[in-house]
Amino acid sequence: MITLSMALPSFAVTEYISFCLSSISFLVESIACCTVFQASCVVLCLAACRDVMRASSGVERKVSFSSLPSSLRGASMVNRRSGISAPFSAMFAVGDQLGSIKLLQPDQHFRILHTHSHTVQRLSANSGLQQLAAAYSDGSAQLFDISAEKSLQQWSEPRLKSGQRYIGLQCTPKHVFSCTSNGALRMTPVSVQNSDPLPTHSNALLPTRLCDWRLSVELDTFAYGGDEVSLSVWNTERAFQNQLQEPSSSKRKHQSLFPGEVWRAKNAPNDHLGLRQPIRITTLTYLSPSSGSRHLLTGTQLGSVQRYDTRTAKSVSDWKISKVGGIEALEQGFNPYEIFVSDSESNLFSLDSRTGHICYKYKGLAGAVTSLAPSPASIVSVARDRYCRIHSTFAPPDQPGQQQEHKGEVIHKIFTIGSPTVVVWVGDPPSSTTVPSPKDGTDNEDNEIWENMKDVRDEDKPTKRRKV
Missing domain, CATH: 1.10.287 (Helix Hairpins)
Known part of the structure; x- marks a missing residue:
């Protein structure tokens, strides 16, 4: 309860x-x-x-998780339309404007991990160590132990000025990376034990007017973009070794790379009227790494999703997703070629990253989705209508352009008091080792063993010979 x-x-x-x-x-x-x-x-x-x-008048209302669908109470999630089941044992962390961090675990309960006096702007989880990092609007940040439900570390970003905010946070086994909209990048070491002395944190300076910052899965690069700030990829180690310096001329400012910067996107060509197209990056994400290059996706305030390949400076694809509003959230799913996109018009789509085609749209959303948290079996979203929703997911078709056979839907929604601002998935990723299927020859080997075994009862019986 x-x-x-x-x-x-x-x-x-x-x-x-x-x-x-x-x-x-x-x-x-x-x-x-x-x-x-x-x-x-x-x-x-x-x-x-x-x-x-x-x-x-504020009297608390009790809600039992027994009212949840059976798919969320057990160890598997079954889609109501297709009957396809998938394991569901995920836990999610939700932050809101009131400063509360809540843990949503469907097979147990929805409990409060920590309460702060300021808005939770960013969350990041390290599932391997059961740690959760949180960044608040007053510039403070904390690291929590999820299993013990206690605070391990806390620090503050003095370079965060009034009107600025956290736009990036990443919790790794050894460090917590944070970035603000005014370009204050910080690497805070993680202490294993409270008695260990903390090493000195490292600071770096990036361009201002940033809207989103992401660290790659390999931790060797990070990317950012913003208001009139082109998509840029930096080397993580070199970024903290060199200080950002202003170029000597305006021409060099737009052409040369900063120390530590390894790639920068070029702006789109002028429109049909010959006018320059503005850069309005609202969100971005890394795609699955490929050999020799990196692929990234950006969402813009003009409602487009653009795909970039670091082998070329210009975007390789530009997909118009939202007709009226801008892109609010953008996340890569766990299925191949699966992308989730939300806009300011209360739409949430599943996108095929190969073609930009909309696989399906979730129905019943009354508010714009501001944050997404994909997991192997589902995806959780938080919206401006104060609801936290759990959605089912289905992989895009095997071949590009094929019709989507199954479509995701809203499985359950939970009303929250404070307007939720961010949600992250807290749970171990699926194992990389694949379980061999019957097609891999496992069953065939077992059948050969059983066929080679002799039946004792058959040996006792005399063999019958056929007369010629």
Whole structure:
């Protein structure tokens, strides 16, 4: 069992109060007319109004996870349409504007890990060590032990100014990387034990007006982009060895690379009117690494998703996803060629990274999705309508251009008091070792063993010979 506080908006409370007053006047008229049936009905209405007023006054409302679908309570998740099951044992961390960090684990409960006085802007989990890093709007940051539910370290970013925010956070086994919108990059060492002295942290300076920052899976490079800031890839080690310096001329500023910078994208060509197209990168993510190059995706304020290959400076693909609003969140899924994209018009899509084709769209979203957390069996989203939703996922078709056979849907949604700002998946990734299937010859080897074994009962029986 868990407890969730649900507060109604002020206009709803006003309507319920007016309804109570009208019900009381109707009760007086009913008693005057001595109509027992009408009086009983009004008494029931007043009881319902009392429950509503208690909910609006902040009385906590108990919600049981027994109301969740059986797919979320057990060890597997079954899609209602296709009947395809997949293991579901994930745990997610959700941060909100009130400063609370909650752990959502469907087979147990939804509990509060930590409460802070400022908004949670970024979260990052290290599933191997069961650690969770959090960055807040006041410039402070903390590292938590999820299993012990305690704080391990805390520090502050003094370079974060008023009006700036954290735009990147990554928790690794040895360090916690953080980046702010004004280009303050920090590498904080992780202490294994509280008694160990902490080494000195490292700082680096990046361009300002950043909107998103990501660290690669190999930890050797990171990428960023922003408002009039082109997509750029840096070497992680060299970034902390060299300080950012302003170039001597404006021409060199746009052409040369900074110390530690290994690649920078070029802006798109001018439009049909000959006007320069603005750079409005709102979010970005790394794609699965390939030999000799890196592939990245960016979402723009103009509603486009652009794909980049570091072997060329210009984008190799430009897909128009949102017709009206900009791209809010962009994450790579666990299935091959699977990309999840949300926009400011309350849309959430599953995208094929090979063609940019929309595989399917999730229905029933009333608010714009601001953060996504993919897992091997599902994806969790948080939106501006204060709901945390659990979605089913299906891989894109094997061949590009084929019709999507199964489509994902919203399995369950949970209302939160504070508006959620970020969600991350907390759980061990699937093992890289593959279990051999019957097609791999495992069953054939077993069958050969059983066929070569002799049956004792057959040896006792005399063999019959056929007459010629």
